[in-house]
Amino acid sequence: MPFPWLSTAILFPIGAALLIPFVPDKGDGKQVRWYALGVALTTFLVTVAAYLRGYDPADPGLQLVERVQWLPDLGLAWSVGADGISMPLILLTSFITSLACLAAWPVTFKPKLFYFLLLAMDGGQIAVFAVQDMLLFFLAWELELLPVYLLLAIWGGKKRQYAATKFILYTAGSSLFILLAGLAMAFYGGGAPSFEYTVLAAKDFGTGFQVLCYAALLIAFGVKLPVVPLHTWLPDAHGEATAPVHMLLAGILLKMGGYALLRFNVQLLPEAHAQFAPLLVILGVVNIIYAALTSFAQRNLKRKIAYSSISHMGFVLIGIGSFSALGTSGAMLQMISHGLIGASLFFLVGATYDRTHTLQLDEMGGVGQKMRKMFALWTVCSLASLALPGMSGFVSELMVFVGFATSEAYSLSFRIVIAVLAAIGVILTPIYLLSMLREIFFGKENPELASHTHLVDAEPREIYVISCLLVPIIGIGLYPRLVTDSYRAAIEALVDRESVALVKVGRAPVPAVMAAGAFGNLPPALLHAPALG
């Protein structure tokens, strides 16, 4: 039997977290933080080893499968595995968590509990991506809420109780829908219930049933992603979280929504997806523009970046709804890319707050005089966030754009409207990010700020954390196939499944165009495009 890589990656951090009370520590966190970092790094190495030893990028199917019967009567089993959709996100999770441990270095308030929660989250989040059983998924999804709630409620900012409560109500309320849909799908069609993804995928749900389940799941995952108007927990939660928690929230938690949409809504309910996809695309565009505008108007730095996250997740929605391998691949890459870029920006917000003790942009200004390295790091990460070529955000947004624009599933006019509106985001993003930089760093030094605070420049630990994030950001930007090849086969299989469903549902304009004829002398790309007008 091969080594259980994924189970190890899930259970090791949780087990190690349980041992934290026994770690000798004087209470200032100076010993326990090394322990936590060690555990997080080991987990990261385990996931890397899993990728290298047990995972074949060319295989579209499920790999690294482990299955242990648990409660056979209920159809419950410990079932984990990874395919192209989950493997990159598992790696992302363990990577960002390691960096979050490093970002949590200055935490001195109840450090043991803090690191315990951080490590528990690590295992829980890997489980969310790795489990292959819908009931297990629900459990992992719920379990991961608890650490976030506590991390917000204990270490948050001034309004932490409000933010934490809002978060838990929102997500717990919405996850009810997951359970509902999961149970419904498992019991559908009679026979012994099974929550296994593969079993569910093989079932032939009626279209009407699919639509209901899809709607329920869309609400649940839409809260997580988040989709406007289900997003209002996010600015509050992000606005109150400390930097390491922030990195996890933006880097991984939001991706759970995107992952789950791909895994359940697209993979298990393809016919409903064929019906719902235009809605996803429209919601994506709303996300992009609406959140960009709110971000522009925000005067609080953390909330500004939080809204920018929402804006970026809009591209994930468009990509998922694009019915093209390129677009879906772009959505996947956007999740990874935003995981890295979002984490870096939120880390910088935390580092800046440690120095300025304010998040209000009006109270900053001219900070670049004293914090030059910080200025440089902020500039690079902001440029990454505004999708500058050479960095990952550009590639993913471009893939979504090209994938959607050439998608055959939509009428031309719809594609034009969506592409134009989404491209407005291309203008809005630099407006809010650059004005933010302008207000923090440029101009004359704010005398009041300078007199109250001690603006020391970035320390090596901070530069190291950002560098670790920038290496993959730039690496992907220069040669995206480094990452896209790892999930390409799985995405292509997924999109094939989508296309079959599309034809089944009868929303396929492609054959109509082909039949129209008179296109004999046209280049192939035009043949696939629907008639104009």
Next chain:
Amino acid sequence: MPSASELAWLIPVLPLLGACLTGLGLITFNRTVNRLRKPVALLLITSVGMAAVLSFAILAEQLAGAGGTEVLFDWAGAGTFHLQMGFRVDALGAVMLSLVTTIALLVMVYSDGYMAHDKGYVRFFTYLALFSSSMLGLVISPNLLEIYVFWELVGMCSYLLVGFWYDRDAAANAAQKAFVVNRVGDFGLLLGILGLFWATGSFGFEEIGERLSAAVAGGGLPTGVAVLLCLLVFMGPMAKSAQFPLHVWLPDAMEGPTPISALIHAATMVAAGVFLVARLQPVYAPFPQVQVVIAVIGTITLFLGATIALTQMDLKKGLAYSTVSQLGYMMLAMGCGAPVAGMFHLVTHAFFKAMLFLGSGSVIHAMEEVVGHEPVLAQDMRLMGGLRKHMPITSATFLAGCIAISGIPPLAGFWSKDEILGQAFNSFPLLWAMGFLTAGMTAFYMFRLYFLTFEGPFRGLDTGIRAQLLSAAGQPPEVTPESTGDGHHGHASHPHESGWQMAAPLVVLAVPSVLIGLLGTPWNSRFGQLVDPIEAAEVAEHFSWGEFLPLAGASVAISSLGIGLAVLAYALHRIDLGTAVAGRFPAINRFLANKWYLDAINEKLFVQGSRRLARQVLDVDSKVVDGVVNLTGLLTLGSGEGLKYFETGRVQFYALIVFGGVIGLVLLFSAFG
């Protein structure tokens, strides 16, 4: 042994490596690296120098008749799509490579003198190398996608360099404006590229051109859509090459250090738009509607730039509007279907405008010795005058530049501008008339700049004017050095000629500014033979002195008229234009001095409009969307139980509801399914 063309990828990579190395050094060992000024400068100058050598080797190969080289690899893809990257070298690219590396090299040498006392010296050189790398990458891009990549990267470098002195508010605003206005252009460029890819399935220039016209001819694609796509793509060059109405960022970008104005905002980056239009000729040529739009926009731009330049008092701003105007000429040439003429003007303009900007930098550098490091004072021509006596090299090269840009034979500007006007005369007589008129204005405003700066008495010590200028700019009045005794202020009583690092590039650039035009004479255009031999042969064949002489004579005549007017007004003071024209037509004067009110309109309409919109959306978000959520929360809390779901026996109730719902659902669908 690979040929130089096969090694072309090294050209952008070399400066990039240098920039990365110093950039990493700056972030890790800031103090040490900042102290290594000369070694860093030497390293980066060497890397650009090596790129220059390679570029000239490629140019030599192209002159010897080598064909184009193109190398591609799969960069990203999924399904049946492949996005390719790579590099491509041909005659047009070789010319641009040599041009960019030459000017970049000279500007770097110049910067060693200009930035000698700046604490950001190393950072400045790093950005310069980064810019050179991006610009060179743009030049060798084989397809629209890669062009877009480097297009954004040069925009980023421009952002970093315009905002180089980040403690100045004006610089910070200008940097942001430059980036955002360029993004507006990129918005169109991106959509256009996507649309062209949708229509043709390709990003390559020739392929797009062939397939697009085939699609239109075959009836699969309405002409209107094809034209629209072409125009969307054209939005990119409009922003980058500062064409009306997206030119507004360029004059503001003069807040950056002057070497940057010379390299990026006169010679290379702003020419990228023209270069892209030249590359896209296979796409644009079949659509006369597109050509007309390009020509008209170019003409509006050349006229607008020249009229605003008439009233500018800031030396650099005057040159900036002149750049806008000259870029308009290049676009006009593209619109007339004469890319060779446009590219030739790009090359000649790059040399003499870079020289003029570097000359203005030399002047500003010298003025700072007298009036201090205050751009409001150091760049204003009302405080200059009589500098020829103190700065002979600068003034001589500046004069050469003025003659070149005014179009006096045999200097460079005459040949290139005259070729454009000749083409316009044949294609669009009305636009030719505008260009012709503007040629006169160009000569006038350039010599106005020259006389105000270098002739007459030196006015730099006039404290009255200084105080006036400062109060007009809303700055606090200066503290006289006598009262404080600090060394911040200028102490010199008159300016001095700049050091060799700054003077040498001026002299080097003067050579091509004077002579390079001779490579593009209409009867035997070596430039044309290199870039487009077929068209060059055609032009040479149709050349007749009878057609050339009247047009060229008219151009020279109107330029001379402009120069004469400038001499009368600013050298001999025979006519007072202030009362004669400005006094009599105050409306026109105000219109021009306010830059056609375009900045004001932008501010009102777009800047404040978008702010207001954003605020309103945020209001909706916090009051309506979040309000509903909080109201729901409040209601549940009001019932006194809301939060206790998780603690009391209600969990069973919760589970019951869930279970009931599920059973209901399953029954429902089992019945119908």
